[in-house]
Amino acid sequence: MRLLAPVLAAMVIGMIFFVGWANRARLRPIWLAGCLAATLLALYGAQRGVIRFQQGLRLSTNADTAFTGLRSEASTDFPLHLGRALxxxxxxxxxxxxxxxxxxxxxxVESPDRHIMLHKIQSEDQPDRWYSRMRQEAQQADRSEVFVFVHGYNVDFAEALKRTAQLSHDLGVQGPTVCYSWPSRGQVLAYAADEATVSWSAPHFERLLSDIHQRTQVHRVNVIAHSMGSRAALEALERIYLKSNQLQANGGAGKTIHQRPIHQLILAAPDVDAVQFETRYLNPLRKLSQNATIYFSRSDRALQLSAGIHAATRLGLAANFLELLDGIEVIHIGSHDLFGLGHSYYGTDPVVIDDLSQLLSQDVSASDRPLL
Structure with a gap:
């Protein structure tokens, strides 16, 4: 009993500090889109207020939808699962x-005074209502903008939401934040599966971009795509570009090609074939984004491995050949991560984050941003 008393006292004190700090934690709503993974039935631990999902996703409050790394069987009429997360x-x-x-x-265990926490997921089965709320939030912000983040390989649903929230907070995003979560398996050894799935998800991201552009009428849609997620972004732009060309060839107005759906497109450490980018994606990117920036690093160990697997140079290793092209800015990130992979600098390096913030908030060109 003597041993038990100090333990109980420590637990009570811990709970007091937990409640006090929890009230000060900042809550950031995240819009969900393209959570292209099979939904699961949840097992409720009602006494604990916790929902336990397969693959270890745990939320501290109720949620009506969970997502795995499997592809969705959603309706082809509207293939995206939409919702909000806190x-x-x-x-x-x-x-x-x-x-x-x-x-x-x-x-x-997670604590809101020390950790970024996912608290709530709420699905939305009415796309019109989802986009209407996005438009209203964008209009109420200081800048009429929407920020979209596309994650890379080996990222599960919860991790994607947390990284999106961290980026939105650190970058000082004013308008709604959208996490486009394609169904990465979230496993290191599932590279081939993720590679096939990210291309499969490109039409869904195309739909999302087009709908945000047309339904919300915001002035700026800014997109950051990381690593393998850059393929979804580039393939989506290619699809819009080809459809517009076909429309023009058939005598249509081709409005989409003249109304660029993306204001700032940022490819961070893109795991994309460098030659294929130049021959296949370059024209769509320049036509459909007002500004494009590529962050690359010759010290990116993850992309060095990818280059070996594909026997082809990755854009995120050697984008310097694009430096002289109009409409594209190329930023080289020096060696900074001595013990890691050097692949996630877009979201982990404070200097890079400051550079991104200046780019997104003020449209400052690379030559006028002294940080890098």
Whole structure:
């Protein structure tokens, strides 16, 4: 009993601090789109207020939908699962950090005062209502804009939401934030499966881009696509480009090609064949985005491995050949991650985040951004 009393006292004190800090945690709503994964029936642990999903996704409050790394069997009439998520950012979160519990710090469960937490997912089965709310939020913001993030390989649904929230917070996004979550398996050894799936998801991202552009009528749609997610973005633009050309060839107005759906397109460490980018994607990108920026690093170990697998140079390793092209800015990130893969600098390096913030908020050209 003597041993038990201090333990109980520590638990009570811990709960008091937890409640106090929880009230100060900042909550950031995230719009969900293209959560192209099979939904699961959840097992409820009602006494604990926790929903436990397959593959370990746990939420601290109710959610009506969960997503895996499998492809969706959603209706072909509207293939996207839409919804909203609530993600909390701890009050002292450092830029570029998605804090999770660490055993070395004796942290065994998530706490909103120390970790970025996913609290709630709410699906939306009425697309008109989803886009209407997005339009209203964009109109109420200081800048009429929508920020869209497309994650890369080996990212599960919860991780995608947390990274999107962290980016939105660190970049100071004013308008609605959209997480486009294609069904990555979220497994290191599932590279081939993710590679096939990201191309499969491109038509859905095309639909999302077109709908945001047409239904919300916001002035700026800014897109950051990371790694393999860059393929979904580029293939979506290619599809819009080819459809517009076909429309013009058939005597149509070809309006889509003249109304660029993307204001700022940022490809961060793109896992894309460099030669294929130049021959296949370059024209659609220049036609359909007002501004395009590519961040690359010759020290990116993940892309070095990808280059070996494909026997082809990746754009995120050697984009410098594009430096002289009008409408495209190329930023080289030097060696900075001595012990990691050097592949996630877009969201983890505070200097890169500051550079992205200037680009997105002020449209400052690379030559006038002294940070990199």
């Amino acid at each position: 993600v909390s950012i701890p009050p002292n979160n450092q830029p570029g950090r998605v804090e999770t519990p660490k055993i070395g710090k004796l942290e065994f």
